[in-house]
Structures are given as structure tokens and as C-alpha cells.
Amino acid sequence: MTITTHAQHWLFDLDDTLHHAGAAVFPMINEYMTRYICHYVGVGRTEADRLRTDYWARYGATLAGLQRHHGIAPQHFLKQTHPMESLLPLIETGTQLPLWLKRLPGRKWVFSNGPQHYVEAIVRHLGIETQIEGCFGMDSFGFTPKPRVAAYTSVLRQAGIHAGNCIMVEDSAANLKTAKRLGMRTAWLSHQCRKPSWVDWRITSLFDLQRI
Template identity: 35%
Template sequence: MTNQPSPARFSHVTDWVFDLDNTLYPHHSNLFSQIDVKMTSYVEQLLELDREAARSLQKELYRDYGTTLNGLMERYDIDPDDFLEKVHDIDYSWLEPDPRLGAAIRALPGRKFIFTNGDRGHAERAARQLGVLDNFDDIFDIVAADLLPKPAAATYDRFTALHRVAGEKAAMFEDLARNLTVPKKLGMTTVLVVPNNFEPTFSEIWEQDVEQEDDVDYVTDDLATFLETVIGA
């Protein structure tokens, strides 16, 4: 694992794959906190729990099933469309447009994809607010994944088959190391995007994925600067 990219180390890449939440847009925007609150409220109302119990169950479902949605579908047979609509009813103005990031993505040689466990509408709204949406060739969302979230291997297989992506010619950017394990096995160059000056709080410790460290080729807390270095800007 290294933090020093260079154009030569990425010269083979023809497909650039980006997670959305806390990857394309920065962790410090706190946008995902709105979704997190909405998910807790959904569990609270669905099961008539108090806030604390709903929050605890939501995190349990996330840990055990990959996403809260997947857990709710497995255990309670909920309507996924209803869930996705409600939890993504948020204020996207929290995101500041990022012209530097947009220019860096646009300059990358080859195709660019958003690959998210959220839905297409959420990805489009967030990427549009960032000013980067028009730089992507397509969005592979949780619906395209047949509601099976990353890090399930079948979901990456579905993505690579649909878009004819060869792992050895691709790079993937993620904020969760466990979501880079399968891409690494597929031959992708893997980049972990962490918050600026990352200092995890107690509540975030279980999300660190220390055991997946070997699946990460690069780590960055500044995606735009990292991409500018890769393209030699």
C-alpha cells in the first residue's frame, strides 16, 4: 500500500470506477448523515421502536447484511422502492460544487462509472450538485445490482459483465476497504478514500476494516489532488 500515485502506475487504466457516498463527495460534507437519520426513522416507524433501539438495529442490519436495506428486506420483507425513496429525500445543497474534481475526472483517459449501493436518483442528484455528473458514462446502482449490495462478489460480476470492464484495466475508488476486496481479486487498482485528517470516532471504529488493508493499493484524503497527480496535471 502506498500513498504516492504517479501517471505511470495508472497508465494501464481504461475504466475508472467510483463509489459515491463519502468518496466522490467528501466525508466532511456530512450529507450521508441525513440518509443515516432517515434510515433510523424508517426502522423506528416500521417496527414501532424507540429511537435508540431503532438506531441499534439499523447498525446491526448494516453490519450483518451489507446495507440497512438488504437487512430490512431479508428480515422484514419491506418494499425496497419505498425505502429508497424515503431515505434519499434529503437536502443536496449541503454539497459544494467541486470544479477541480470535475476537471480531473473529465481528464481521465477512458470510461468513468459511479458504482453505488444507493439508487440512481440519489447518485444523479449528488453528482449534479457536485458538478461532476456529465463526466460519467453511466451509473451502476443498487437496482442494477438486483438489490444485492457491495461487497457481494456477484454484484461486481454483474457490473463488470454489463459494462465489459476488465479488472486488470480498471481502478476503483471506495471509502470502505471491505468494498475493495473483490475488485483487488479481479485485478483492479484499488484506492481507499478517507476523510481529511482522518481521526475515527468511537462509533466509527467498527467500520475501519483493518483486516482488508492488503486489498488497498493507495490511500488518499483528497480525491481531486490524487486524480490530478495521476493524470500529471
């Protein structure tokens, strides 16, 4: 039985799944976050870098730590650290992605820890907005990041879909672990040879989904 036989709904991560963010986009966002922490938390650059990475590792998102420990307003932080006029020119377009998504059976959704304005802008920039049923950025699920269960249940409820009818596609194995616990099928976009027990399929390219 093929992977597409199971899929009524696809939940796609955005960064480093639907587009490559690691080379240019993430470093720029990290720089904006470090500057923000310096200014609004009132620490030096070295400490700001440490807090940014520590909160991301501990809570799944830097914002979660800044909210918990420093009372940072989430909307202000996300707007200041994700300026689309600077980020969009770094994201490659003109790929096979729009046509490939059109040919992939099932309904498609984007589920990202990025802010809503960022997710929607990149989906438009990639030219895939007509293939996507809906976009879910962190604003839309209460600023509670993946891999926390509340983020997934909020998205499923808003989309009106059942976990058992979903395949989640992610570059983060940790995020897929929660998806599997909730009853989803899981596809891990990774070049690692070994896959965790909660991953149903390991792929090295999105286009592998139709060939499994």
C-alpha cells in the same frame, strides 16, 4: 509506471469519495432510516437505531437486513430515506472535480450502494455528468450491496468491461478487497497510515491519482 497507465476504466464510489457525505448527508440519511424503521418495523427509536447500525455492519447496507428480516420493499425504503430535495442542498458544488475528471485518462463510472435516483441526482449536482459513462446505484445491481461479489459482477457485465482493465477508487477498504479478488487495481482514499495488502495505492485526495 504510473497509475494512469493501467487505467482504461475507473470505478468511483460516490459518498466520501467523489463528495464529502460524512458531515451532513449521512447523519440526515441515518435519521430518515431510523424514522422509517420506527414506523414500518414498529419499534422504538433506540431499537430502530440499533437495527440500522447492526444491519449495516452485518450485511453492508441497512436495507439488506430489513429485506431479510422484515420483508421491507427496497424501492419504498430507498425513496423514503433519500429525499433529494432535502439532501442536495447539503452537498458542496463549485469544486475542481469536473475539470479534474475531464483531465483524468480513461472512462469513468460511478458504483455506489446508494439508490439509483440518489446517485444520478448527486452526479448532476456535482456537475460531472458529462464525464461519467454511467451510474450504478443499488437498484441497478439487484439491491445486493458492496462488498458482495454479485454487485461487482453485475456492474462489470452491464458496463461491458473487464475487471482487469479497472481501477476502483473507494473510501472503504472492505469494498476494495472484493474488487482486488476480481482482478481490479485498487486505490483507497484514506488518511490511515497503514494500508491492507489488497490496496495498491493509498491516497489522501482524489487529486493524488494523477501524481502517483
